[in-house]
Amino acid sequence: MARRNGSAIGWRPLAVLLPAAALLLAGCSAPDLDRIVATPTPAPARPVGASAAPVALAFAPLRGTRAEWAAMQHPSIAAKIDNHEEARPQLALNRTDLVFEELVEGGLTRYLAVWHSDIPDELGPVRSIRPMDPDIATPFGGIIAYSGGQEQFVEMMQATPLVNLVFDLDDTGLFTRADERPGPHDVILDAAEALERNAALAPPAVQFVYGGTDPLSAPDFAAEATSGISQVFSEERFPSWTWDAAASVWLRSQEGEPDLDDAGAQVQAVNVLTLRVAIDWSYGEVPRTVLDGSGEAWVSSGGRTAHGTWSKAAQASPIVLTSDDGEPLPLAPGNTWIELVPTTGSVTFAP
Numbered sequence: 001m002a003r004r005n006g007s008a009i010g011w012r013p014l015a016v017l018l019p020a021a022a023l024l025l026a027g028c029s030a031p032d033l034d035r036i037v038a039t040p041t042p043a044p045a046r047p048v049g050a051s052a053a054p055v056a057l058a059f060a061p062l063r064g065t066r067a068e069w070a071a072m073q074h075p076s077i078a079a080k081i082d083n084h085e086e087a088r089p090q091l092a093l094n095r096t097d098l099v100f101e102e103l104v105e106g107g108l109t110r111y112l113a114v115w116h117s118d119i120p121d122e123l124g125p126v127r128s129i130r131p132m133d134p135d136i137a138t139p140f141g142g143i144i145a146y147s148g149g150q151e152q153f154v155e156m157m158q159a160t161p162l163v164n165l166v167f168d169l170d171d172t173g174l175f176t177r178a179d180e181r182p183g184p185h186d187v188i189l190d191a192a193e194a195l196e197r198n199a200a201l202a203p204p205a206v207q208f209v210y211g212g213t214d215p216l217s218a219p220d221f222a223a224e225a226t227s228g229i230s231q232v233f234s235e236e237r238f239p240s241w242t243w244d245a246a247a248s249v250w251l252r253s254q255e256g257e258p259d260l261d262d263a264g265a266q267v268q269a270v271n272v273l274t275l276r277v278a279i280d281w282s283y284g285e286v287p288r289t290v291l292d293g294s295g296e297a298w299v300s301s302g303g304r305t306a307h308g309t310w311s312k313a314a315q316a317s318p319i320v321l322t323s324d325d326g327e328p329l330p331l332a333p334g335n336t337w338i339e340l341v342p343t344t345g346s347v348t349f350a351p
Contacts, residue, residue: 060117061203062097062140064210064333067117075142075201076116077191078162082127083109083237087185089262092120098207099269100136100338102289103279107234112136116204119195124188125181126167129153131280132289134160139318140204145189147175150286160315163198165189207318211330213248214302220325223304228350229272231341239339241272243303250300252337270334272300273321274347275310277340289340297321298347301332305349 056069062076076097081090083101090111093099098114112133115123129149137144138160148154148168158164167175167187174194177186216223229241229250239259241250252259252267259267276296280288294311299321308323319338321329341347 061206062116076140076204077143078114078137080146081111081113082125087125091262092123093261102340107236109237121192123191125185126187135291138315147187209328209330215330216304216306221306223306226305226349230348232345269337271331271336273338274298279342299329
């Protein structure tokens, strides 16, 4: 991929969230949250052979999948990712741990994507920050990358404890422009280098409760079989998801067409969270997704969907998912997309 250098890096030293390496794989009963967020000393795995060295095993904090403990001891990289038609296909979306889709100006959407378990060499296209992004990104700690934005929004993000990597301030070569992409949808981050420069930062804390591969099977969740999900952000953006039972993933489409990544594969997720959110219009034409509070939520996993609520106590707090019977709503181990659908939009689930 041809590159031409961009212009800067601005960053802030920080105190990040403490790591939480252990997760509980739940059975039919709801897991104990105190046990999920604990940080025990990792136990060595039993050697395969007499000469095999033990390997400390843990769980990836943003995926709930088994992983080597040492391989998880690095920060996450969050980035503001463009979703304009001319920005597609985006780089490495299928390697994310978490992706948040949010409403921006003109009825379009952008992503705040988070990589931790699998850091790609490059990611992008990177775009500018919005007023809700500090609320989304702060719980992960680590790194946030974006191309700039209104001064007030940049100041809001720089006030968080995250290391800010800003294209508009970069003079170190962390960002480049891809010659084959039209501007401004062409800013690419050297994610491998960004991680190397900040490798001493702590890994992210656990964000969600994880169960087994069919985490909503318990009758108490009242989960309904689901073959498809349709979400309407606006007349311009209406993503959808189709359950692929053979692969045990949700396959994503946008505006009725398969959504492909840069490798030509359809974008997929093990879990799809649909959160209904209010929109704050106090910033003029720039909508702010309201994440301080609570609202209606659906968790779709394993070909089922369960209804409940979401809540977020503070900027640095994770999103908490609670079922209608008051128990934690678990996810299946794997990657997750979080669709922040405005209350002015709509959500439907096909049986």
